[in-house]
Amino acid sequence: MASALEVCALGAGPGRAARAIAWLAALAALALAPLAACAATYEVIVEDPYLELHTGPGRGYPVFQIAERGERVELIRRRTDWFQVRLPRGEVGWVPLAQLRRTLGLDGEPFDVLAYELADYTERRWEVGALYGDFGGANVISVYGAFGMTPNLSLELWLSQALGRFSDSKIASLDVVHELFPDKRFSPYIALGAGVVKTDPKATLVATTDRSDAAAHAGGGLRAYLTRRFLFRAEYKSYVVFTSRDDNEEIREWKAGFSFFF
Amino acid sequence: MESRLLVLLLSGVMAAGLTGCGRHRALEAADAGQPPVIEPELERRQIEPADIDTEDFEVGIYAGQLSVEDFGVNTVVGVRFAYHITESFFVEAAGGRSDTEPTSFERLSGAAQLLTDDEREYSYYNVSLGYNLLPGESFIGRNRAFNSSLYLIGGVGNTKFAGDDRFTINFGMGLRLLPLDWLAVHADVRDHVLDNDVLGRKKTTHNLEAHVGFTFFF
Numbered sequence: 001m002a003s004a005l006e007v008c009a010l011g012a013g014p015g016r017a018a019r020a021i022a023w024l025a026a027l028a029a030l031a032l033a034p035l036a037a038c039a040a041t042y043e044v045i046v047e048d049p050y051l052e053l054h055t056g057p058g059r060g061y062p063v064f065q066i067a068e069r070g071e072r073v074e075l076i077r078r079r080t081d082w083f084q085v086r087l088p089r090g091e092v093g094w095v096p097l098a099q100l101r102r103t104l105g106l107d108g109e110p111f112d113v114l115a116y117e118l119a120d121y122t123e124r125r126w127e128v129g130a131l132y133g134d135f136g137g138a139n140v141i142s143v144y145g146a147f148g149m150t151p152n153l154s155l156e157l158w159l160s161q162a163l164g165r166f167s168d169s170k171i172a173s174l175d176v177v178h179e180l181f182p183d184k185r186f187s188p189y190i191a192l193g194a195g196v197v198k199t200d201p202k203a204t205l206v207a208t209t210d211r212s213d214a215a216a217h218a219g220g221g222l223r224a225y226l227t228r229r230f231l232f233r234a235e236y237k238s239y240v241v242f243t244s245r246d247d248n249e250e251i252r253e254w255k256a257g258f259s260f261f262f
Numbered sequence: 263m264e265s266r267l268l269v270l271l272l273s274g275v276m277a278a279g280l281t282g283c284g285r286h287r288a289l290e291a292a293d294a295g296q297p298p299v300i301e302p303e304l305e306r307r308q309i310e311p312a313d314i315d316t317e318d319f320e321v322g323i324y325a326g327q328l329s330v331e332d333f334g335v336n337t338v339v340g341v342r343f344a345y346h347i348t349e350s351f352f353v354e355a356a357g358g359r360s361d362t363e364p365t366s367f368e369r370l371s372g373a374a375q376l377l378t379d380d381e382r383e384y385s386y387y388n389v390s391l392g393y394n395l396l397p398g399e400s401f402i403g404r405n406r407a408f409n410s411s412l413y414l415i416g417g418v419g420n421t422k423f424a425g426d427d428r429f430t431i432n433f434g435m436g437l438r439l440l441p442l443d444w445l446a447v448h449a450d451v452r453d454h455v456l457d458n459d460v461l462g463r464k465k466t467t468h469n470l471e472a473h474v475g476f477t478f479f480f
Binding site for chain 1: 314315316317318345346347348349350353355389391394396397398399407409411418419420426427428429440443459479
């Protein structure tokens, strides 16, 4: 707060612009001050003979400090399955989730922190992911967002870009997906959808025009829960593109990738 | 104008006071004066474990040099967004752009222009999977150690160059250095592999990129 006031005082002298900047700085300092003072912390009591503090959040970072049984440690932040903790003496280090599970909260209850598990996966509501594969001979990169309406049924919005030798396509589609066994680690599904395919022939080809066509598709695939919020997904879809020519175009698509849920 | 700012300023102070946190600090200050008669069983209202600040995302910018085969070495700038899945694996989405220069042929011939100015812009996006191969500490000088990690990264994406979108594979490695717990400095080398037919015949090109950047964890 003092620094903010100093900035204000300094701002009184020079020109308008400098004053405005000083005021903005003061405002920013004020806005951030409560955040800094009020950073959320959580304290636990060590139950194991000791708690090992590593210098970083991961394998390979050495243990440099310990907290003994009965000591109180403050949890500052979490990164993947590691927690940064502060000891009463002031040292700051990182502790893996597995070891923190053997500590107690200040209320004497075992420390129970969110570790994403299969149960969270089966109860997921939102999911996003990116997949890569083959779309009728072209490389396809897809991103999607899914919303679970019921445990079995979800609605998915897909955006794909297929990069082929002679043309590039952008595909947008809306799918209804039915999961057969939504509570299983390996969960097969069937999908039905419709959308738009926009095709751009390569610039090096002559006498071609861009075109947009409606398309419908059906297919199926498999989700496999891997770890935390992370899952693997592979699928096959068969597209029918309703072209303005005599024949509709049929395209087969295979792709696989990774997704997250939250 | 200044009076309006003053009002804003005061409302900010009011807001801080109104939140539980301001009140909490005031109580603490009052308690500090006298020693407590009985040590209270629950000293402070605990926050929920779920409220612990989770920082698995990384967002940042980078700048460096990109060599586009036949089109010179030029400055590239980009943004990156990463999600750390485990202590070892992360996924990254990145996008960048660079303005390429004329080929030697265009320069020597004087008049021939292969590409328009718009087509000369090289822009890309990619989605990659990274692996922290060598996590550890790096020492700068005698007394300073920073957490660091050498990572391998590779993925797929799209490159827009010479008027066309081109499927691109990228792979490379990078160094992540953390001067602060929430700030990382990156130095990366990537190879962007794509098929290019701008010069008449289709060929696979390797476009090397070296960049430095920084990211924030949140």
